[in-house]
Amino acid sequence: MMKDGINVDTKGEGHDYYQERHEDLEKGHDYLVALAGNPNTGKSTVFNAFTGLRQHVGNWPGKTVARAEGSFKYMGKRYKLIDLPGTYSLLATATDEEIARNFLLFSRPDVVVVVVDSATLERNLNLVLQVLEISNHVVVCLNLVDEAARKGMNVDAEQLSLDLGVPVVPTVANVGKGLNDLVKAIAGVASRTIPTSPRHFALKSDIRKAVDEVIPHVKKVVGDLPNIRWIAMRLLEGDARIRETLDKGELASLISSNQDVSAVATPTKAELKELFDRVQIAASSIRESLHDYVVSSIYADAETIWSKAVTKAEVPKSDLDAKIDRILTSRIIGFPIMIALMIAVFWITIEGANVPSQLLADGLFWLEDQFTSLFRWFGAPQWLEGLLVHGTYRGLAWVVSVMLPPMAIFFPLFTLLEDLGYLPRVAFNIDRFFKWAGTHGKQAITMCMGFGCNATGVISCRSINSPRERLIAILTNNFVPCNGRWPTLILVAAVFVATAFPPAISSMIASFTIVAVTFIGILTTFIVSALLSRTLLKGESSFFVLEMPSYRRPQFLRVLYTSFIDRTIKVLYRAIIWAAPAGALIWILGNVYVGGETLMIHAADVLSPIGLLIGLDGIILLAYIIAIPANEIIIPTIIMGYMGTSMMTELESTVELHALFVAQGFTVITAICLMLFSVLHYPCATTTHTIWKETRSAKWTLLSNLIPLAVAFLVCFVVAQSLRALGFS
């Protein structure tokens, strides 16, 4: 498709987007479709409904912004669907907005589908009108019409379509309603059988004059593009990116590849200079801020269109959302509800995971016996059997049986709360602490994600725009315990706390203990964030808006899908990859003898003085070093060290376990310090790797490990020494 003699900068982003479109079309997609929309409009639901499992999630080139693409077939044509980042606008300078805008401009999709929330249509029209300026071939997906109806609003799709000049399809995407009509509209616009005449918002006279003055000069440079007025406006506003694109001749090369190359000449230096001079003169004639003016023009238009299309019920229906919000953010019971929900989630996870964990363990260890028999039947050497079966395989079996059941319970519960729209309310309730710490309010949401998996939590920090606040959120995410650390917390709580209480309430007591330790972790998050804000990452918290979406009935199938495929399986997969070599290492340490003792005992002896200083012991510290790859194997490694057995083992009852630990000098202080160390210590290898990928900085990746390590040592030291001074032992 590329023509010779056209100056294309291969490093330019615009070029990447452009290249991609043509490669895709060559690979056999008939049409390229982009999906745009505000956040929380059900855009991903539409994307999933169309693509199903034929999707791929990666990053936008050179950016830490997630990018999902997929494909579908309709009436014999193949469509490639790109999910653009959810944005409120295409005008501001945030990375996600730039990505969405560049894609619409440079990849020139055949159809742009804008997914809008019917209940907040007026604000959504802001984005629709901006897209209509850039692209001619647009379909509006009027989603969540049921929610609008619930709020007593009726949206006239035909009227809207008439005013916007493009098809408007009402949908309820989460139940699949209207999606057939939507795909028909997409196909019609893609094949150009459905004509579109997009509305361009009205401009005030002096600005229109300036724009009209610039347009002929833009035409000279890039030819007659459909979005020429938009380019002129961007130039007048001083958009550096557009200017750069023109400078490099990228816009011109886009057109020439679609049309006859002779029709458009590559712009000369003189032509470009004239254009930029003209822009400067025209811009100086505008007195008020062009950006303010453009936005107010768009909203004025949006208001007109909205009031024509939307009819509100005479008597507004009782607002259920407001009632729920009053309870969940109440001054008196807002916090108790939050804590009760947290305890409930932990309790359900602990209680529910018991039986399946045991079943899985039985099954996997039965399989181990079969492997052992097989190895012996082949006459494999003992060390090979030990390394592969009792080391690597057993490590894997442990991680799977300990991690899978709680994750398979926790993640769906968590996704449920997320889908209901509860997380923004948590952020709303506790934002003052983050304000105090000088960080971003969305850190609350990234912290919640960390409860599931810190690597996921670190990735979710992308939603924070300010680099300083994002970095703080990344560095402190580790202070909320993830699923991999719960087995440790649960076991220690069950063995040393719950055993002191009657069985009926013991798991409730264990939950309370875990919540208490979790609160110490959260408190540490605030303190370390505040310290970072006042030292290494000095600054005030930046401006922040938190959208409080309407409560939505979660779709249980989607919840299960997201939490299983996206969370449980992915996290488990990573854990398995790391746990296998760790299992092998543990076997080697426990089976190689030097001077009559195993390597493990030698290492524990060396670490013992430091361990005792912070309330732990040599074996526990060694376990933490071995378990850097996967926190799940802490307890089995400790048990193995205590028992002196050559492989990881699981004891049948908590009573036996209690006896074993106590015999090794394990006290209440050890239990407390072990739980604290577990919550506060350095992130696992997967999380560290993720931090490196997200920050691309060796310094911050190193600090993300050193800070928690220092905090863990300090806290455990102070706690252990104080308790000892108070006469506890």
Place this chain on the structure above:
Amino acid sequence: MELRLSKNLECKTLAEMKVGQRARVVRLLVEGLTRRRLLDLGLLPGTEVRTVMRSPLGTPTAYDIRGSVLALRTEDASKIVVKPLYS
């Protein structure tokens, strides 16, 4: 000038509004990216805003802006000048 001053007397900042109160935006006392963000969300001079709820800890406060509920911290809301509406 005289007229303008007397008009301003009725003005308050968005942060001073009580829960349930309605107001019309008069001007935004912020520049740069923050201003763009607010404008993009539909918070422009002339827009009617209703205070929906306040966090148990006093900040942030959620406002109904063109049908969607958005929470702003007190310090940010205090940079938005509004004229309270009494019905």
